[in-house]
Amino acid sequence: xxxxxxxxxxxxxxxxxxxxxxxxxxxxxxxxxxxxxxxxxxxxxxxxxxxxxxxxxxxxxxxxxxxxxxxxxxxxxxxxxxxxxxxxxxxxxxxxxxxxxxxxxxxxxxxxxxxxxxxxxxxxxxxxxxxxxxxxxxxxxxxxxxxxxxxxxxxxxxxxxxxxxxxxxxxxxxxxxxxxxxxxxxxxxxxxxxxxxxxxxxxxxxxxxxxxxxxxxxxxxxxxxxxxxxxxxxxxxxxxxxxxxxxxxxxxxxxxxxxxxxxxxxxxxxxxxxxxxxxxxxxxxxxxxxxxxxxxxxxxxxxxxxxxxxxxxxxxxxxxxxxxxxxxxxxx
Amino acid sequence: xxxxxxxxxxxxxxxxxxxxxxxxxxxxxxxxxxxxxxxxxxxxxxxxxxxxxxxxxxxxxxxxxxxxxxxxxxxxxxxxxxxxxxxxxxxxxxxxxxxxxxxxxxxxxxxxxxxxxxxxxxxxxxxxxxxxxxxxxxxxxxxxxxxxxxxxxxxxxxxxxxxxxxxxxxxxxxxxxxxxxxxxxxxxxxxxxxxxxxxxxxxxxxxxxxxxxxxxxxxxxxxxxxxxxxxxxxxxxxxxxxxxxxxxxxxxxxxxxxxxxxxxxxxxxxxxxxxxxxxxxxxxxxxxxxxxxxxxxxxxxxxxxxxxxxxxxxxxxxxxxxxxxxxxxxxxxxxxxxxxxxxxxxxxxxxxxxxxxxxxxxxxxxxxxxxxxxxxxxxxxxxxxxxxxxxxxxxxxxxxxxxxxxxxxxxxxxxxxxxxxxxxxxxxxxxxxxxxxxxxxxxxxxxxxxxxxxxxx
Numbered sequence: 001x002x003x004x005x006x007x008x009x010x011x012x013x014x015x016x017x018x019x020x021x022x023x024x025x026x027x028x029x030x031x032x033x034x035x036x037x038x039x040x041x042x043x044x045x046x047x048x049x050x051x052x053x054x055x056x057x058x059x060x061x062x063x064x065x066x067x068x069x070x071x072x073x074x075x076x077x078x079x080x081x082x083x084x085x086x087x088x089x090x091x092x093x094x095x096x097x098x099x100x101x102x103x104x105x106x107x108x109x110x111x112x113x114x115x116x117x118x119x120x121x122x123x124x125x126x127x128x129x130x131x132x133x134x135x136x137x138x139x140x141x142x143x144x145x146x147x148x149x150x151x152x153x154x155x156x157x158x159x160x161x162x163x164x165x166x167x168x169x170x171x172x173x174x175x176x177x178x179x180x181x182x183x184x185x186x187x188x189x190x191x192x193x194x195x196x197x198x199x200x201x202x203x204x205x206x207x208x209x210x211x212x213x214x215x216x217x218x219x220x221x222x223x224x225x226x227x228x229x230x231x232x233x234x235x236x237x238x239x240x241x242x243x244x245x246x247x248x249x250x251x252x253x254x255x256x257x258x259x260x261x262x263x264x265x266x267x268x269x270x271x272x273x274x275x276x277x278x279x280x281x282x283x284x285x286x287x288x289x290x291x292x293x294x295x296x297x298x299x300x301x302x303x304x305x306x307x308x309x310x311x312x313x314x315x316x317x318x319x320x321x322x323x324x325x326x327x328x329x330x331x332x
Numbered sequence: 333x334x335x336x337x338x339x340x341x342x343x344x345x346x347x348x349x350x351x352x353x354x355x356x357x358x359x360x361x362x363x364x365x366x367x368x369x370x371x372x373x374x375x376x377x378x379x380x381x382x383x384x385x386x387x388x389x390x391x392x393x394x395x396x397x398x399x400x401x402x403x404x405x406x407x408x409x410x411x412x413x414x415x416x417x418x419x420x421x422x423x424x425x426x427x428x429x430x431x432x433x434x435x436x437x438x439x440x441x442x443x444x445x446x447x448x449x450x451x452x453x454x455x456x457x458x459x460x461x462x463x464x465x466x467x468x469x470x471x472x473x474x475x476x477x478x479x480x481x482x483x484x485x486x487x488x489x490x491x492x493x494x495x496x497x498x499x500x501x502x503x504x505x506x507x508x509x510x511x512x513x514x515x516x517x518x519x520x521x522x523x524x525x526x527x528x529x530x531x532x533x534x535x536x537x538x539x540x541x542x543x544x545x546x547x548x549x550x551x552x553x554x555x556x557x558x559x560x561x562x563x564x565x566x567x568x569x570x571x572x573x574x575x576x577x578x579x580x581x582x583x584x585x586x587x588x589x590x591x592x593x594x595x596x597x598x599x600x601x602x603x604x605x606x607x608x609x610x611x612x613x614x615x616x617x618x619x620x621x622x623x624x625x626x627x628x629x630x631x632x633x634x635x636x637x638x639x640x641x642x643x644x645x646x647x648x649x650x651x652x653x654x655x656x657x658x659x660x661x662x663x664x665x666x667x668x669x670x671x672x673x674x675x676x677x678x679x680x681x682x683x684x685x686x687x688x689x690x691x692x693x694x695x696x697x698x699x700x701x702x703x704x705x706x707x708x709x710x711x712x713x714x715x716x717x718x719x720x721x722x723x724x725x726x727x728x729x730x731x732x733x734x735x736x737x738x739x740x741x742x743x744x745x746x747x748x749x750x751x752x753x754x755x756x757x758x759x760x761x762x763x764x765x766x767x768x769x770x771x772x773x774x775x776x777x778x779x780x781x782x783x784x785x786x787x788x789x
C-alpha cells in the first residue's frame with residue numbers, strides 16, 4: 001500500500017507528466033492548425049496529413065490530465081474550473097470544432113472543404129488561446145482585476161505562438177520542398193514570439209506572486225534553479241541558429257528545431273511547476289489538502305503503473321509506423 | 333428565469349445525449365469492421381475490402397465526434413456538479429480513470445494505424461490494430477457502465493462523514509444492475525450499428541447501386557439485427573426484473589402504477605396525471621404487467637404511493653419506456669421481414685428498402701429513450717440513497733451556464749446537420765464508383781493498390 005502524502009505527490013507528478021505530454025503533442029497539432037494556409041490547397045492537405053494519425057491520441061492526454069485532476073484532487077478540479085467556466089466552454093467548443101473539421105473536410109462535399117479548413121484553423125487558434133488564457137488566470141490566482149485579464153490575454157497569445165512554433169518545427173521534420181522552406185520561416189517568426197511570451201510570463205509570475213519570488217530568489221535554491229532559464233535561453237538561440245541553415249542538404253538536422261522546442265516546453269513547464277508546488281490552486285489549496293482517499297488512489301495507481309508504460313510503448317510504435325516524411329493521407 | 337440547477341441539468345442532459353449517439357455506433361461498428369477485415373484476410377475477396385473501406389470512413393467521422401464531444405464530460409463533473417466528486421469521487425474517480433487508461437488510449441492509439449496505416453504495417457498488424465480498437469471501444473463501455481450502474485445500485489462502499497469510501501472494488505464494479513445494463517447497452521449498440529449499416533446500404537441500392545458491396549453489407553447487417561432483436565428483448569426483460577428488485581419506484585413509474593395492486597395491467601398507452609395520481613385514456617392488457625414482472629398473473633406490483641416524495645416524475649419515464657419498446661418491436665418486425673425475404677433469395681421491394689432507410693437511426697431513438705427511462709427513473713437521486721441531484725449542483729451564476737448551454741446547443745445542431753449530410757454524401761459518392769475490377773481481383777492480399785474512391789484525403 002502507499003501512504004497518503006506520497007500518493008498526492010505521485011499523482012501530481014503523473015498529472016504534470018500528462019499535461020506536459022499534452023502540451024507537446026496536441027501543441028504541435030494545434031500549431032499545425034493555426035498555421036494552416038487557407039489559399040494553398042495542396043499545402044494544407046499535406047499539413048493535415050502530417051497530424052492525421054496522431055491527433056486523436058494526442059488529445060487523449062488532455063482527458064487523462066483533466067481526469068487525474070478530477071480523480072486525485074477533486075476539490076481543486078471544481079475550484080479551478082468553476083473559476084474558468086467560460087474559457088473552458090470556449091476551449092471545449094473549439095476542440096470539438098477542429099476535431100470534426102478534420103474529418104468533415106475530407107469527407108463532406110468537395111465544395112465545403114474551404115469552409116471546414118477555416119473551421120479547423122479558427123478552432124485550433126481558439127483552443128490554443130483559451131488554454132493560454134486559462135494558464136494566465138491560473139498564474140494570476142484567478143484575480144478579478146484588469147491586470148489579471150491583460151496578463152491572461154498576453155498569455156493567450158503566448159501559448160498560441162508557442163503551439164505555432166512547435167507546429168512549425170514538426171512540419172520542418174515531416175515535410176519537403178517549398179512547404180518545408182515555408183515552415184522554417186514560420187518557425188523563425190513564431191519562435192521569436194514564443195520567446196517573448198516566455199520572458200513575459202517568467203517576469204510577471206514572480207513579480208505578482210510573492211511566494212513564487214521567494215522560491216526562485218532564495219539562496220541557495222537560486223543556484224540550483226538558475227541553469228533552467230539559462231538552458232532555456234540557450235535553446236532558443238540554438239533553435240534560431242539551426243533555422244538559419246535549414247533546409248539543409250540531404251535534410252540533415254531537420255529534427256533539431258523540434259527537439260529544441262520539446263526541450264523548451266519541458267523546461268518552461270518545470271519552471272511553472274516549481275513555482276507553485278505544493279499548491280495546486282495557487283495560494284489556496286495544496287495537493288495534500290485536496291487529495292482523494294488513499295484507498296482510491298492506490299487502486300488506480302496499480303493500474304497506472306501497469307498501463308502507462310504500455311500506452312507509452314504503443315504510442316512510440318505508432319510514431320515509428322508513420323516515421324519520416326508525410327505521405328498522402330488516404331484511408332488505405 | 334431558470335436557475336443554475338435546471339440549466340445545469342439541461343446542459344448535462346444535452347451533452348451526454350448528444351455524446352452517447354456516437355459511441356453507440358462505434359462500439360459495435362468497430363466489430364463489424366473487424367469482421368470485414370478478417371473475412372478479407374481469410375478469403376481474399378475484394379468485396380470485403382470494399383465494405384471495409386466504405387465503413388471505415390464512416391467509423392472515422394463518427395469516432396471523431398464521439399471523442400471530442402466526450403471531452404466536455406470530464407470538465408462538467410467539476411464545473412457543474414462539484415458535490416458529485418466530493419461525495420462519491422473516491423468511487424467514481426478510479427472507474428473513470430480506468431476508462432481513460434485502459435480504453436481511451438487503446439482506441440485512440442491504434443486508430444491511426446487502423447485508419448491510415450494499411451500500407452505501412454503488415455496485414456496481420458493492421459487486422460490486429462482493428463481488433464484492438466474494437467476491444468478499446470467495448471472496454472470503455474464496460475467502465476462507464478460500471479460507474480453508471482453503481483450510481484443506480486451502489487454497493488461495496490462505506491460512508492464516513494458523508495463521503496463514500498471504497499471497501500470492495502469487485503463489489504463496486506459488479507454491482508447488482510451492472511451485468512444487465514452492460515449487456516443491454518452493448519446489444520443496443522449492436523442494433524444501432526446494424527440498422528445504420530442496413531439503412532445506408534439500402535439507400536445505396538435505392539440510388540441504383542448494383543455493386544456487390546452494399547448487398548453484402550445489407551445482408552450481414554440484417555442477419556445481425558435478426559439475432560440481436562430477440563436477444564435484446566430477453567435482456568431487457570431480465571433488466572426489468574432486476575430493476576423491480578432494486579429500484580421498484582422506477583418500475584412503478586415505467587408501468588404507470590400509482591397504487592400498489594395485484595394483477596396489474598400492461599398499459600399500452602395512457603396519459604399519466606401527476607397531480608391526480610392516475611392515468612387517463614388507458615389502453616391496457618389486463619394482468620399482463622404483473623405477469624411480465626412477477627411471472628404470476630396476480631402478482632403484486634408496488635405503486636408510486638409507497639415511495640411518496642422519493643420517486644421520479646412519471647410522464648417522461650412512462651413515455652420514454654413506451655417509445656423504446658415500440659421502436660424495438662418495429663426493429664424486430666423489419667429485421668425478420670427483410671432477412672426472410674433475402675433468405676428466400678428475393679430482392680427487397682422498394683418500400684422495404686425505404687423502410688430500412690427510414691430506420692437508419694432507429695437505434696439512436698431507442699437507445700436515448702432507454703437511457704431517459706433509466707436516468708430520469710433514478711430521480712430525485714444522483715446516486716441512489718447517497719446524493720440527490722439538487723445537492724450536487726454548482727453555485728455558478730445562471731447567466732454563465734445559460735451562455736455555455738446555448739453555445740453547446742448551437743454547436744450540436746451544426747454538427748448533426750453536417751454529420752448526416754456527410755454520411756449521405758459519402759453514400760452517394762459510393763454509388764458512383766465502379767464495380768470491382770479484375771485488377772483488384774488478382775491481388776487479393778493486403779498491400780492493395782489505391783482505388784479511385786480514395787483519391788482524396
